[in-house]
Every structure is written in structure tokens, then in C-alpha cells.
Amino acid sequence: MPKKKTTWKTFETDHLSINLPDTFIGGQPSRDRKELQAEVLELPMEIRNVFKNLFAQRNFVFLAADCDFTNEMNSLTCLVVLPEPIPLIQIKSNIEGYVRSVKKNLGRDFECVEESYFDYHGLPVARLLSAQHAPKTRKNPEPAITRKHLMYTYRLRKHYWAFDFIADASVFDKFQPIFEESIKSLVFKEKAK
Numbered sequence: 333m334p335k336k337k338t339t340w341k342t343f344e345t346d347h348l349s350i351n352l353p354d355t356f357i358g359g360q361p362s363r364d365r366k367e368l369q370a371e372v373l374e375l376p377m378e379i380r381n382v383f384k385n386l387f388a389q390r391n392f393v394f395l396a397a398d399c400d401f402t403n404e405m406n407s408l409t410c411l412v413v414l415p416e417p418i419p420l421i422q423i424k425s426n427i428e429g430y431v432r433s434v435k436k437n438l439g440r441d442f443e444c445v446e447e448s449y450f451d452y453h454g455l456p457v458a459r460l461l462s463a464q465h466a467p468k469t470r471k472n473p474e475p476a477i478t479r480k481h482l483m484y485t486y487r488l489r490k491h492y493w494a495f496d497f498i499a500d501a502s503v504f505d506k507f508q509p510i511f512e513e514s515i516k517s518l519v520f521k522e523k524a525k
Contacts, residue, residue, distance in 0.1 A: 338510060345394050347524035351517035352411065353510060358396025361387055375399060382408060405500040407479040409507055412498070415491040415524070427456040427487045441465045458485045480504040482511050488525055
């Protein structure tokens with residue numbers, strides 16, 4: 333069976349533009365609230381609340397989620413973008429130090445699978461692939477992986493920009509090449525720099 337060709341759609345915020353598959357809905361929650369609510373209302377009734385909860389979060393600069401979600405999945409396939417200001421006293425900090433602190437804060441249900449660093453158009457970038465397990469219990473001492481995260485972090489002058497691609501473990505391998513292609517389309521606007 334031939335692979336389905338991905339059709340891309342460009343999403344724009346005040347800070348960036350990025351391409352994602354056209355099965356995604358998304359935007360800048362603080363700016364695009366009404367448009368996002370209208371798109372969520374067009375989704376099947378049984379999955380609307382999951383999307384409403386995602387897009388109700390206002391602390392992200394950009395959120396997008398794939399509409400091909402089923403209630404059997406533990407997680408939406410989504411992208412969340414969060415800029416984190418670099419305090420003046422840490423202005424000379426490096427991306428490796430930032431990623432160390434991110435990993436420290438992930439929690440015990442996370443496991444780092446891959447970690448790499450490189451430059452992209454003169455910007456320091458970190459790539460972190462992690463697996464999230466269900467919580468350990470007495471009945472389940474070796475929990476399965478429920479979802480995976482592919483995070484790209486860029487260090488700009490005043491912010492670290494984290495792009496966290498998240499998917500249910502059952503579909504992550506299908507989406508990983510799409511996530512990798514999507515991040516290549518990223519363009520930071522002047523407001524982000």
C-alpha cells in the first residue's frame with residue numbers, strides 16, 4: 333500500500349511560522365481564541381472536549397493538534413510552543429545547560445531516549461527525544477510507554493524556544509518523520525528575536 337502523501341499547511345503567529353499537516357488545527361491561543369473554538373466545534377462530538385482542554389491553555393505561544401484523534405489514544409498528536417525568557421544574569425548560558433534543567437524537571441515517568449546538539453542558521457539547537465511511561469503502581473511496576481515527545485529547543489538572544497511535538501506511543505513512529513520535516517519549515521519572525 334503506497335504511503336499517503338502529506339499535504340502541508342502553514343501556521344502563522346506573531347512570532348513564527350511553521351508547516352504542519354493539513355489535518356492539524358492550531359494557532360496562537362491568546363490571539364486566535366474564537367477561530368480555534370469554531371474549528372473545535374466542527375470536530376466530532378466525542379473528541380471535542382479533549383481539543384477544548386488543549387486550546388484553553390493560554391501560556392503557549394502556539395498550539396496545534398491533529399484532528400485524527402480517537403478516544404483509544406492516551407494523548408493528542410500535537411505541537412506546543414513555549415518561549416522561556418533568559419534571565420539577565422544567565423544571558424551567557426548555553427543550550428546544554430538549559431536542556432539539563434529541562435531533563436531534571438521532566439519527572440520520573442520520563443526517560444530520555446536521544447539527545448543531540450547542532451547549529452541551525454547560526455542558532456544553537458537541542459533535539460531531545462523522550463518517552464513518557466504510565467505512572468508506576470504496585471499492580472503495574474513496569475508501566476508501558478504511553479506517549480513520546482520530540483522537543484527541539486532554539487536559543488535566541490533573549491529566549492529559549494521549546495517546540496514539543498507529542499504523540500501517543502501507538503502513532504509516534506508514524507508521525508516522527510512528519511515532525512522532523514515540520515521543524516525544518518520553522519521561521520522565526522523579528523518579534524521572536
